[in-house]
Amino acid sequence: MNSFTLTQATAADEAVRDLASHDGAAYLGGGTNLVDLMKYNLTRPTHLTSLGLLPLADITSLPDGGLRLGALATNADTAWHPEVEKRYPLLSQTILAGATPQLRNAATNGGNLNQRTRCYYFYDLATPCNKREPGTGCSALTGPNRVCGVLGTSESCIATHPSDMCVALAALEAVVRVQGPDGERTIKFEDYHRLPGDKPEADNTLKAGELVTAIDLPEEGYADHFTYLKLRDRSSYAFALVSVAVGLKMNGSTIEKARFAVGGVAHKPWRDQEAEQLLEGQTASPDLFRKVATKVFAEAKGYGEGSLHNSFKIELGKRAIVRALKQAVEMDYEVNSNAFLNSNP
Amino acid sequence: MSQTIATPPTVRLDSDVIGKPINRTEGPAKVSGAAKYAAEFDVTGPLWYGYIVSSPVAKGKITKIHAEEVLAIPGVQRVFSHENVPSLAWFDRAYKDDVAPGGSPFRPLHEPEIMFSQQPVALVVAETFELARYAASVLRIEYDVEKHNTDLESSIGEAFDAPKGKTGFLPPPKPKGDMNKAFADAPHKVAGEYIHRAQHHNPMEMFATTVDWLGDGKKMKIYDKTQGAPNVQQYIAKIFGLSKDEARIISKYTGGGFGAGLRPQYQVFLAVMAALELEHSIRVVMNRSQMFSMGYRPHTLQKLRLAADDLGHLQAIEHKALAETSQFENETETVVNWSAILYDAPNTNFDYQLTKLDLNTPADMRAPGAATGSFALESAIDELSYEAGKDPLEFRLLNYTYEDPSENKPFTSKRLDDCYHEGAARFGWEKRNPAPRSMRDEKGLLVGWGVAAGCWDASTQKAAAKAVLTADGHLTVSSATNDQGAGTYVIMTQMAAQTLGLPMSQVTFNLGDTDMPAAPVQGGSWTANSVGAAVKNACQEIGKKLLKLAQKMDDSPLAGVDFEDVQFVDGHLRTNEDITRSVAIADVLAASGEAKLEADGKAGPNPLNMLKYSMHSHNAAFVEVKVDEDLGTIHVTRVVNAVAAGRIMNPKTARSQVLGGTVWGVSMALMEETYLNKDLGRYVNHNYAEYHIPTNADIHKIDVIFVEEEDDIASSIGVKGVGEIGMLGVAAAIANAVYHATGKRVRELPLTIDKLL
Numbered sequence A: 001m002n003s004f005t006l007t008q009a010t011a012a013d014e015a016v017r018d019l020a021s022h023d024g025a026a027y028l029g030g031g032t033n034l035v036d037l038m039k040y041n042l043t044r045p046t047h048l049t050s051l052g053l054l055p056l057a058d059i060t061s062l063p064d065g066g067l068r069l070g071a072l073a074t075n076a077d078t079a080w081h082p083e084v085e086k087r088y089p090l091l092s093q094t095i096l097a098g099a100t101p102q103l104r105n106a107a108t109n110g111g112n113l114n115q116r117t118r119c120y121y122f123y124d125l126a127t128p129c130n131k132r133e134p135g136t137g138c139s140a141l142t143g144p145n146r147v148c149g150v151l152g153t154s155e156s157c158i159a160t161h162p163s164d165m166c167v168a169l170a171a172l173e174a175v176v177r178v179q180g181p182d183g184e185r186t187i188k189f190e191d192y193h194r195l196p197g198d199k200p201e202a203d204n205t206l207k208a209g210e211l212v213t214a215i216d217l218p219e220e221g222y223a224d225h226f227t228y229l230k231l232r233d234r235s236s237y238a239f240a241l242v243s244v245a246v247g248l249k250m251n252g253s254t255i256e257k258a259r260f261a262v263g264g265v266a267h268k269p270w271r272d273q274e275a276e277q278l279l280e281g282q283t284a285s286p287d288l289f290r291k292v293a294t295k296v297f298a299e300a301k302g303y304g305e306g307s308l309h310n311s312f313k314i315e316l317g318k319r320a321i322v323r324a325l326k327q328a329v330e331m332d333y334e335v336n337s338n339a340f341l342n343s344n345p
Numbered sequence B: 001m002s003q004t005i006a007t008p009p010t011v012r013l014d015s016d017v018i019g020k021p022i023n024r025t026e027g028p029a030k031v032s033g034a035a036k037y038a039a040e041f042d043v044t045g046p047l048w049y050g051y052i053v054s055s056p057v058a059k060g061k062i063t064k065i066h067a068e069e070v071l072a073i074p075g076v077q078r079v080f081s082h083e084n085v086p087s088l089a090w091f092d093r094a095y096k097d098d099v100a101p102g103g104s105p106f107r108p109l110h111e112p113e114i115m116f117s118q119q120p121v122a123l124v125v126a127e128t129f130e131l132a133r134y135a136a137s138v139l140r141i142e143y144d145v146e147k148h149n150t151d152l153e154s155s156i157g158e159a160f161d162a163p164k165g166k167t168g169f170l171p172p173p174k175p176k177g178d179m180n181k182a183f184a185d186a187p188h189k190v191a192g193e194y195i196h197r198a199q200h201h202n203p204m205e206m207f208a209t210t211v212d213w214l215g216d217g218k219k220m221k222i223y224d225k226t227q228g229a230p231n232v233q234q235y236i237a238k239i240f241g242l243s244k245d246e247a248r249i250i251s252k253y254t255g256g257g258f259g260a261g262l263r264p265q266y267q268v269f270l271a272v273m274a275a276l277e278l279e280h281s282i283r284v285v286m287n288r289s290q291m292f293s294m295g296y297r298p299h300t301l302q303k304l305r306l307a308a309d310d311l312g313h314l315q316a317i318e319h320k321a322l323a324e325t326s327q328f329e330n331e332t333e334t335v336v337n338w339s340a341i342l343y344d345a346p347n348t349n350f351d352y353q354l355t356k357l358d359l360n361t362p363a364d365m366r367a368p369g370a371a372t373g374s375f376a377l378e379s380a381i382d383e384l385s386y387e388a389g390k391d392p393l394e395f396r397l398l399n400y401t402y403e404d405p406s407e408n409k410p411f412t413s414k415r416l417d418d419c420y421h422e423g424a425a426r427f428g429w430e431k432r433n434p435a436p437r438s439m440r441d442e443k444g445l446l447v448g449w450g451v452a453a454g455c456w457d458a459s460t461q462k463a464a465a466k467a468v469l470t471a472d473g474h475l476t477v478s479s480a481t482n483d484q485g486a487g488t489y490v491i492m493t494q495m496a497a498q499t500l501g502l503p504m505s506q507v508t509f510n511l512g513d514t515d516m517p518a519a520p521v522q523g524g525s526w527t528a529n530s531v532g533a534a535v536k537n538a539c540q541e542i543g544k545k546l547l548k549l550a551q552k553m554d555d556s557p558l559a560g561v562d563f564e565d566v567q568f569v570d571g572h573l574r575t576n577e578d579i580t581r582s583v584a585i586a587d588v589l590a591a592s593g594e595a596k597l598e599a600d601g602k603a604g605p606n607p608l609n610m611l612k613y614s615m616h617s618h619n620a621a622f623v624e625v626k627v628d629e630d631l632g633t634i635h636v637t638r639v640v641n642a643v644a645a646g647r648i649m650n651p652k653t654a655r656s657q658v659l660g661g662t663v664w665g666v667s668m669a670l671m672e673e674t675y676l677n678k679d680l681g682r683y684v685n686h687n688y689a690e691y692h693i694p695t696n697a698d699i700h701k702i703d704v705i706f707v708e709e710e711d712d713i714a715s716s717i718g719v720k721g722v723g724e725i726g727m728l729g730v731a732a733a734i735a736n737a738v739y740h741a742t743g744k745r746v747r748e749l750p751l752t753i754d755k756l757l
């Protein structure tokens, strides 16, 4: 870790200006990812603009019936917020399936969106990694890549975005509000994270110096039919191998509206709008769910066989989609009872 | 029926403290933070910090170290590497520690050659930790990279029979009968290949050394994280040409070792070298990923063939294993011999081989060899029980060994049958539906019940202790043993208190300092009996002195009484015959006018008994799993672990050992694996986030049963040790339960989600 200076900004525009006025500066949220990256020497900011004092920690109702999540609200405060629990239980459940209570108490919503991949090689300076050092190669293509993705990958990078929360935000069709040197703008969630292509160093579409100020949730929260299914190597404190966030609107046994996203399989929370269309207006059935799951993974590409390699995620992902859709329709699953599938808090 | 050789116990069973669930004496210090670990001791004068630089390549040669760039940073004191390491001991012997395997031990910073990825290549010393870490991160080192081979599977052709050379290693037993013919002819048979890859110990506490430099010519204090201060002492003394007295190693608390701390680790070498060279106090702490640069449980391939006759009696046992080792040492584990101890057949064949790879030397890791071998053996035995149409438990009892067939000797005691019976009763085994896939829970998850047995050596090593009884009636006993969390502090206090009939509050036990009498490394489950016997002997010597002094008192009620006829109870000496013939220890001390009484005690193995008997602890693990078949998730919802390990000194700390072992069994079965990238020759999940061990949410009900054995042949104090035994059987029982639940036999660990898809 190198030496750095630090400013405690107290307003969003001040933070944006502070960052712009220092070369090699970074925003510091809860620090649960950034400080690790600094200790591993793979990020070497010489200046940190600390966001802790920004007045952006509130969660407030929006006039259009939606809900605004401040970028500096912690993951824990967001998950346990009464409005979130009542109207967006999918989001609560998803956040609580991630990390640990200590981490969620420190992690901020803005930081969660911008956390880096957990690909082993990204963290290990001794190994080639295009995301860390463009042009050095991708160690995961042939090496152990159990954490890596099978959808939307490229020959330059097969990393996944590790967040749980973002999988729910994708299904909920959230909108990200950002403020930068050129003013404010909004980014649809599906456009926020990107695929690696030949530029794996960029995780998302934020422009230089832009600050996430809030995440807006639309009115529809799918509070009657939802689930977050997370499959992982241990019951807590592990990133998803595959996860699925589902929100449905049902009319009897007919699915009126369906939104879902898959985590752990791609460089971004994976949404397939054609697959969602296959569900809408149809009667829920195992056959339908299998058809949808097959559609999602139709173009998936695995990188090697055996437990160290990730081809198994294709079959696992399909099964997870089928199960998650069933859970969301039936709503008789237990979230925390046995610590099996969603072992939090 | 089991054959128990019952002889009257030498430790009095009317004891107040031995066998009682007494809390750890060091518990309050640990939970309040008063307990100091190696990286936490203060030093006299300023402290500098060394940060270790690790090789990014697996094989090759360092061609250039740009030390001058780093030395230009203010506050950086020195960059140590092979270029400037002082001239040290030359012969391999100097680098061999007490538990080193055969071969030529690794010498840190000795030469430019790289023999394994993450090999330490430099030590950067600076005035603060942060500065040392930063300077280490920018130190440029150039390498000539050579092609490495770290692939066990593709190197099978280079395997060779494991040589002797490591203390405690037993070569595979001799073959019997005609294995191939018996296997071909038998009506029931199984053959399988079993595999697990490298696993790392991952104790919570990082390896660390703080050297307190007290001035030229003065003896240093070396605070080290180790499982054996005396082992580190002789290693350091030999390498640096110091007298033992000059190399004082202190290791009061060890935040987990599990075998990783048996051998001196390279940070202690680096710290001592830097302190001697710079004549300055130094601290060196590894980082988490460097914890993956040291020994590990080796990747092992095993093949088993078993056959039984129509009645279900074993006719053939073949167990072969191939493990990896480094290019420079032959780390050997006892892997296949357990199959010849737990079971017998007229036709057998055993084989254990090694292959050299460009990796660091593996190391003993909790129940080394046995955890590996028993997983394969007990999986295959289970499979054969189904083939033979027998209940897996019944099949094991049918093939029970009453003598140790590997050496044709009687066991000093073996109550594994009672472990089976008591464990089965507690578990409710009789309610098991024998058919695979026949049981489900109320939510529809598949339920499976499995059983497996384990076996471990009950061995004794040379150990010594010193006891001092002061005029105030306080007894202080010391031995340079270790407590890596096993409960050594409390059980040795119990042993001392028991022997002299004193309350626990009047006894202090100290350990972990080479100024104390020598003890072996803490491993092999031998501390309780080896050090325990030494403590007992030291205290008995004090007892003898007390008796003599008591007999000098006017009108002594103990006049003319032999030591054998005296007991020490409630602070008194009294005769066995007539407990009213009694004198208070305090009165003896007061009358004698002595400021203190001192005595040494020694203990060691009994070679005659070792020749005549086989000495082992045993266990039987019963496991319930629930499996969500569509998603491949497995959860271990219930474990009953029944252990027969001689006398249990303290059921509380012993239970904790077995609980920890059981959790480790779950861990080995379901999640532990260090991923090796063969292209890079490097482990890649070298952190706590990606090397998975269980969390609370993964662990459910665990029941521990102790089936006590009275056995003073296995050790003079009747103790066999419980450090390893609790781990055994668990992983196989889980795999067996998964078979019972799903009908799917998985022979590769860990049983991650993908294995059941």
Ligand SMILES: Cc1cc2nc3c(=O)[nH]c(=O)nc-3n(C[C@H](O)[C@H](O)[C@H](O)COP(=O)(O)OP(=O)(O)OC[C@H]3O[C@@H](n4cnc5c(N)ncnc54)[C@H](O)[C@@H]3O)c2cc1C
Pocket: A026, A027, A028, A029, A030, A031, A032, A033, A034, A035, A036, A051, A071, A075, A097, A098, A099, A100, A103, A106, A107, A108, A109, A110, A111, A112, A113, A114, A115, A116, A162, A163, A164, A165, A210, A211, A212, A213, A237, A238, A239, A240, B689
């Ligand atoms: C051991 C471990 C286990 C974990 N397990 C899980 C898990 O199971 N599931 C899961 O979802 N997550 C998990 N996490 C990740 C955790 O959710 C993230 O670390 C956390 O959400 C990051 O938030 P933060 O506020 O601490 O971000 P920081 O570390 O402060 O920042 C992360 C990045 O975001 C940038 N940033 C921060 N705030 C803003 C902003 N407002 N605008 C623009 N850029 C910003 C920073 O510059 C930095 O690049 C785990 C983390 C750890 C360490």
Ligand code: SF4
Pocket: A117, A119, A120, A121, A122, A128, A129, A130, A131, A132, A137, A138, A139, A140, A141, A148, A156, A157, A158, A159, A200
């Ligand atoms: S997958 Fe991406 S992050 Fe991982 S090694 Fe390849 S380039 Fe780096």
